[in-house]
Amino acid sequence: MIFVTRRTHFNAAHRLNNPSKSEEWNQETYGKCNYPNWHGHNYIIEVTVAGEPDQETGYVIDLGKLKKIIKERITDPCDHRNLNLDVPFLEGIIPTSENLVKVFYEQLKQDVEQSASKGSVLYSVKLFETERNVAEYCPYRWTK
Amino acid sequence: MIFVTRRTHFNAAHRLNNPSKSEEWNQETYGKCNYPNWHGHNYIIEVTVAGEPDQETGYVIDLGKLKKIIKERITDPCDHRNLNLDVPFLEGIIPTSENLVKVFYEQLKQDVEQSASKGSVLYSVKLFETERNVAEYCPYRWTK
Amino acid sequence: MIFVTRRTHFNAAHRLNNPSKSEEWNQETYGKCNYPNWHGHNYIIEVTVAGEPDQETGYVIDLGKLKKIIKERITDPCDHRNLNLDVPFLEGIIPTSENLVKVFYEQLKQDVEQSASKGSVLYSVKLFETERNVAEYCPYRWTK
Amino acid sequence: MIFVTRRTHFNAAHRLNNPSKSEEWNQETYGKCNYPNWHGHNYIIEVTVAGEPDQETGYVIDLGKLKKIIKERITDPCDHRNLNLDVPFLEGIIPTSENLVKVFYEQLKQDVEQSASKGSVLYSVKLFETERNVAEYCPYRWTK
Amino acid sequence: MIFVTRRTHFNAAHRLNNPSKSEEWNQETYGKCNYPNWHGHNYIIEVTVAGEPDQETGYVIDLGKLKKIIKERITDPCDHRNLNLDVPFLEGIIPTSENLVKVFYEQLKQDVEQSASKGSVLYSVKLFETERNVAEYCPYRWTK
Amino acid sequence: MIFVTRRTHFNAAHRLNNPSKSEEWNQETYGKCNYPNWHGHNYIIEVTVAGEPDQETGYVIDLGKLKKIIKERITDPCDHRNLNLDVPFLEGIIPTSENLVKVFYEQLKQDVEQSASKGSVLYSVKLFETERNVAEYCPYRWTK
Numbered sequence: 001m002i003f004v005t006r007r008t009h010f011n012a013a014h015r016l017n018n019p020s021k022s023e024e025w026n027q028e029t030y031g032k033c034n035y036p037n038w039h040g041h042n043y044i045i046e047v048t049v050a051g052e053p054d055q056e057t058g059y060v061i062d063l064g065k066l067k068k069i070i071k072e073r074i075t076d077p078c079d080h081r082n083l084n085l086d087v088p089f090l091e092g093i094i095p096t097s098e099n100l101v102k103v104f105y106e107q108l109k110q111d112v113e114q115s116a117s118k119g120s121v122l123y124s125v126k127l128f129e130t131e132r133n134v135a136e137y138c139p140y141r142w143t144k
Numbered sequence: 145m146i147f148v149t150r151r152t153h154f155n156a157a158h159r160l161n162n163p164s165k166s167e168e169w170n171q172e173t174y175g176k177c178n179y180p181n182w183h184g185h186n187y188i189i190e191v192t193v194a195g196e197p198d199q200e201t202g203y204v205i206d207l208g209k210l211k212k213i214i215k216e217r218i219t220d221p222c223d224h225r226n227l228n229l230d231v232p233f234l235e236g237i238i239p240t241s242e243n244l245v246k247v248f249y250e251q252l253k254q255d256v257e258q259s260a261s262k263g264s265v266l267y268s269v270k271l272f273e274t275e276r277n278v279a280e281y282c283p284y285r286w287t288k
Numbered sequence: 289m290i291f292v293t294r295r296t297h298f299n300a301a302h303r304l305n306n307p308s309k310s311e312e313w314n315q316e317t318y319g320k321c322n323y324p325n326w327h328g329h330n331y332i333i334e335v336t337v338a339g340e341p342d343q344e345t346g347y348v349i350d351l352g353k354l355k356k357i358i359k360e361r362i363t364d365p366c367d368h369r370n371l372n373l374d375v376p377f378l379e380g381i382i383p384t385s386e387n388l389v390k391v392f393y394e395q396l397k398q399d400v401e402q403s404a405s406k407g408s409v410l411y412s413v414k415l416f417e418t419e420r421n422v423a424e425y426c427p428y429r430w431t432k
Numbered sequence: 433m434i435f436v437t438r439r440t441h442f443n444a445a446h447r448l449n450n451p452s453k454s455e456e457w458n459q460e461t462y463g464k465c466n467y468p469n470w471h472g473h474n475y476i477i478e479v480t481v482a483g484e485p486d487q488e489t490g491y492v493i494d495l496g497k498l499k500k501i502i503k504e505r506i507t508d509p510c511d512h513r514n515l516n517l518d519v520p521f522l523e524g525i526i527p528t529s530e531n532l533v534k535v536f537y538e539q540l541k542q543d544v545e546q547s548a549s550k551g552s553v554l555y556s557v558k559l560f561e562t563e564r565n566v567a568e569y570c571p572y573r574w575t576k
Numbered sequence: 577m578i579f580v581t582r583r584t585h586f587n588a589a590h591r592l593n594n595p596s597k598s599e600e601w602n603q604e605t606y607g608k609c610n611y612p613n614w615h616g617h618n619y620i621i622e623v624t625v626a627g628e629p630d631q632e633t634g635y636v637i638d639l640g641k642l643k644k645i646i647k648e649r650i651t652d653p654c655d656h657r658n659l660n661l662d663v664p665f666l667e668g669i670i671p672t673s674e675n676l677v678k679v680f681y682e683q684l685k686q687d688v689e690q691s692a693s694k695g696s697v698l699y700s701v702k703l704f705e706t707e708r709n710v711a712e713y714c715p716y717r718w719t720k
Numbered sequence: 721m722i723f724v725t726r727r728t729h730f731n732a733a734h735r736l737n738n739p740s741k742s743e744e745w746n747q748e749t750y751g752k753c754n755y756p757n758w759h760g761h762n763y764i765i766e767v768t769v770a771g772e773p774d775q776e777t778g779y780v781i782d783l784g785k786l787k788k789i790i791k792e793r794i795t796d797p798c799d800h801r802n803l804n805l806d807v808p809f810l811e812g813i814i815p816t817s818e819n820l821v822k823v824f825y826e827q828l829k830q831d832v833e834q835s836a837s838k839g840s841v842l843y844s845v846k847l848f849e850t851e852r853n854v855a856e857y858c859p860y861r862w863t864k
Contacts, residue, residue, distance in 0.1 A: 001573070002530050005566040011274065013157040013182040018344060029345055031352060037226035038157040040184005042274050056450060057461055058528035063565050064463060082181035096346035098290050130155065130186050133351050134293040141289070141429060141573060145861070146818045149854040162632060173633055175640060200738060201749055202816035207853050208751060240634035242578050277639050278581040285577070285717060285861060299850065301733040301758040306488060317489055319496060325802035326733040328760005330850050370757035384490035386434050418731065418762050421495050422437040429433070429573060443706065445589040445614040469658035470589040472616005474706050514613035562587065562618050594776060605777055607784060672778035674722050709783050710725040717721070717861060 003123060004060045005048045008070055010079035013040040014095045017084075038082065044128040045074060045104065049112060050140070051120025061116040069115065073107045097135035101127045105137045147267060148204045149192045152214055154223035157184040158239045161228075182226065188272040189218060189248065193256060194284070195264025205260040213259065217251045241279035245271045249281045291411060292348045293336045296358055298367035301328040302383045305372075326370065332416040333362060333392065337400060338428070339408025349404040357403065361395045385423035389413045393425045435555060436492045437480045440502055442511035445472040446527045449516075470514065476560040477506060477536065481544060482572070483552025493548040501547065505539045529567035533559045537569045579699060580636045581624045584646055586655035589616040590671045593660075614658065620704040621650060621680065625688060626716070627696025637692040645691065649683045673711035677703045681713045723843060724780045725768045728790055730799035733760040734815045737804075758802065764848040765794060765824065769832060770860070771840025781836040789835065793827045817855035821847045825857045 015038050016030040026034045033039070047070055051060045077087050083095040089107060093099050105125045112122045124138035159182050160174040170178045177183070191214055195204045221231050227239040233251060237243050249269040256266045268282035303326050304318040314322045321327070335358055339348045365375050371383040377395060381387050393413040400410045412426035447470050448462040458466045465471070479502055483492045509519050515527040521539060525531050537557045544554045556570035591614050592606040602610045609615070623646055627636045653663050659671040665683060669675050681701040688698045700714035735758050736750040746754045753759070767790055771780045797807050803815040809827060813819050825845040832842045844858035 001570065002533065003568040003570065003573075004530060005568070007564045007566070009274075011183050011185055013184040016346070018346075021344070029350075032224035035224050035226075035230075037229045038182050038184065039155050039224040039226070040157040040182065041155055042186045053528065053530040053534075056453070058448070058450075058526040058531045060530050060567075062461075080176035080179050080183040082183070085181045086179075094346040096341065098292060098341040098348050099346045101290065102341075130153075132295045134295070135348075136291040136293070138289065138291065141291075145858065146821065147856040147858065147861075148818060149856070151852045151854070160634070162634075165632070173638075197816065197818040197822075200741070202736070202738075202814040202819045204818050204855075206749075238634040240629065242580060242629040242636050243634045245578065246629075276583045278583070279636075280579040280581070282577065282579065285579075297850075299759050299761055301760040304490070306490075309488070317494075320800035323800050323802075323806075325805045326758050326760065327731050327800040327802070328733040328758065329731055330762045368752035368755050368759040370755075370759070373757045374755075382490040384485065386436060386485040386492050387490045389434065390485075418729075420439045422439070423492075424435040424437070426433065426435065429435075441706075443615050443617055445616040464656035467656050467658075467662075469661045470614050470616065471587050471656040471658070472589040472614065473587055474618045512608035512611050512615040514611075514615070517613045518611075562585075592778070594778075597776070605782075670778040672773065674724060674773040674780050675778045677722065678773075708727045710727070711780075712723040712725070714721065714723065717723075 001050055002053060002060050003048050003050050004063065004066075005046050006063050006066045006070060007044060007046045008067065008075060009042060009044045010075045011040065011042050012078050012081050012083050013038040014083040015039065016094060016096060018094055038084075041129050043078075045070065046124075046126040046128075047108060047112070048123040048126070048138075049116050049120055050123035051117050054117040057117075059117065060120055061112070065115045066112065069108060069111045073111060074104055097127050097129045097133065101125045101135045101137040105139075145194055146197060146204050147192050147194050148207065148210075149190050150207050150210045150214065151188060151190045152211065152219060153186060153188045154219045155184065155186050156222050156225050156227050157182040158227040159183065160238060160240060162238055182228075185273050187222075189214065190268075190270040190272075191252060191256070192267045192270070192282075193260050193264055194267035195261050198261040201261075203261065204264055205256070209259045210256065213252060213255045217255060218248055241271050241273045241277065245269045245279045245281040249283075289338055290341060290348050291336050291338050292351065292354075293334050294351050294354045294358065295332060295334045296355065296363060297330060297332045298363045299328065299330050300366050300369050300371050301326040302371040303327065304382060304384060306382055326372075329417050331366075333358065334414040334416075335396060335400070336411045336414070336426075337404050337408055338411035339405050342405040345405075347405065348408055349400070353403045354400065357396060357399045361399060362392055385415050385417045385421065389415045389423045389425040393427075433482055434485060434492050435480050435482050436495065436498075437478050438495050438498045438502065439476060439478045440499065440507060441474060441476045442507045443472065443474050444510050444513050444515050445470040446515040447471065448526060448528060450526055470516075473561050475510075477502065478558040478560075479540060479544070480555045480558070480570075481548050481552055482555035483549050486549040489549075491549065492552055493544070497547045498544065501540060501543045505543065506536055529559050529561045529565065533557045533567045533569040537571075577626055578629060578636050579624050579626050580639065580642075581622050582639050582642045582646065583620060583622045584643065584651060585618060585620045586651045587616065587618050588654050588657050588659050589614040590659040591615065592670060592672060594670055614660075617705050619654075621646065622700075622702040622704075623684060623688070624699045624702070624714075625692050625696055626699035627693050630693040633693075635693065636696055637688070641691045642688065645684060645687045649687065650680055673703050673705045673709065677701045677711045677713040681715075721770055722773060722780050723768050723770050724783070724786075725766050726783050726786045726790065727764060727766045728787065728795060729762060729764045730795045731760065731762050732798050732801050732803050733758040734803040735759065736814060736816060738814055758804075761849050763798075765790065766844075766846040766848075767828060767832070768843040768846070768858075769836050769840055770843035771837050774837040777837075779837065780840055781832070785835045786832065789828060789831045793831060794824055817847050817849045817853065821845045821855045821857040825859075 126136040270280040558568040
């Protein structure tokens, strides 16, 4: 099994706020991340596809195609945008990194798997909010 | 002459907009950076002090003191804030990296030079908006 | 399943030496790492928690809380210290990266899991001795 | 289970071309990577060994020994070389990252496992063609 | 004086060889860099412009324009190419990093200074052949 | 004028202590850096040579030769050593980064300038104690 990863980036504003909760709850829960006038990040996203290389091309997935899918599905809608206000597929989502990677995975799955070699799967999506704070969604990496 | 640098970071939202100009001018000049609902960055700031090490301590400046000055003067007012709306010393400034480094330099100069060894100067302030886009203010590095 | 990682650092001295063995064995086994007067590293530690985000907060774990636990359990006792001499929970341990990650995992497990969302586990602890030499302890990632 | 990783690098030229296909197919499939006069990369390779630390040394594997094996088996034959023309064990392989990691894994497996602690395995080989494009071969990390 | 830097990258093959010298001289002088079948690098280029920000835009130079100039003048001709064979403006140049930065500077100077604020100059071009080997051309930074 | 830089690294232990001062003065001045049982760093050193490329080789300095000089003069004596106890040329020096770069520059100057192209100078030595704390010695970069 081979894992192929493409890394790219976008810049966005956001804040953490649960509108079904009180202002006090939000301030206590989210601290500086709840400040009303937004803050932002240089997000880095890593998308990993797992599978066997195609015999003819030697590719699990053409990274040029993967780059284009990430651009259309994630970067174009999110770059230089406000993740709470501007992105249709994030409506109603509290933009923690945990929630973002789950939604990004769903946004990418179908297109990625159609462009990859036979039997390949979208293995994981990893999001660096900063180089110190990271979230990853991976439905496959787990054995207890 | 010895140059001592402290590197730190903060996260903030901003947009580029010159309120004395038309909406069209702003959209054409700033492109995605003018989007109305803000975007943001993980800013990295590098502050450099130039001088001779103190004979007793071996320090041009105690980097712990420099860290504290940067925190009080830059990071605490800017972190998780909106640079257009929330920071008193940035009022009326279009927050391009070029303008930010100039203001940050002025914010730091007096405190830094009082904490550094005799004769030392605040040499430069460098700001990474992203790892690809960087601005530096340095009143000393220039000979044509 | 979502994986959330916090990355932080500390600086420490150490040497590799097995006191139950001869000086010759130690020199041959550990080479430069056995030099008597210590050497040191800028250690980087990455702590990963796996689980489902809490419905109300969107957090697997509040990274601010995780940061505080790592500081109390690992960074405060180890930073600017000698790992062979100064850290009570490392007494009797040869401080290879392999041994350190195992002990760090045990130091963190209970506090981390109590602060994380229901059902979450401390998934792994990764330690960069340098950017070239890395060890990770993970009791979950394995299927032969 | 502990995972120990050694990271190193080499510089090489290559191009992607399937000699059993037409020129048109190759140009369309590989784009710029098919340009006739070669291009090149600063490859970074990460080799991970999984096992239990030896009781006496505290090592899963002596990273000095691992470094030497990677040098003999991978870096010496590949560094400053043309991966299509100069490396005997790559003959007949289209040098995509996917194909390279698989062959590198096979080149390393026996020597690495003989130098590691009892029961340890060569867990994975990861290759960064650039910091944005990465492939990894790992026969163990998979549960559907 | 404010310094604005844009960082970008390209991948290329090259070898070092002085055709006016003997094969022995070249092998002795350049070692592995003289191997006949080429090797390659992920080159990183940093272009720095020095000047005063324009009053209306707050820009020394619009980094989007700078990005476009670097693409047209450097990246498009060099990316995925052989620096000895494929790039018209490098004909007759031994492609050491020292020689490359000088030629790149000349390729960029006119376009960059026409796009920058009044009085700004192309201050320097820096080229990372690897993260360990770097060359910079700067006609301004020097006082003996 | 062209600037050529070689980056390398070594790992060492040290502590900051001025033996001509009281224990109280040292604790207050140096804080954690004064802890008695040492701490350590993964030091990164960058050595920059300035000059014109040799006409025949295209080199300001052969980076292979520069690498060898740094190894003999700096890395071999300092790597895996205690900078307060083990390094003859650091005897009597308080090992702050400021003091280290000055001594490293003097250690390197003669050998480097003899190996570089005619008229070249050792321009600067830069030392990263961590990626956040950096010192540089440069006798040339200064105009007030």
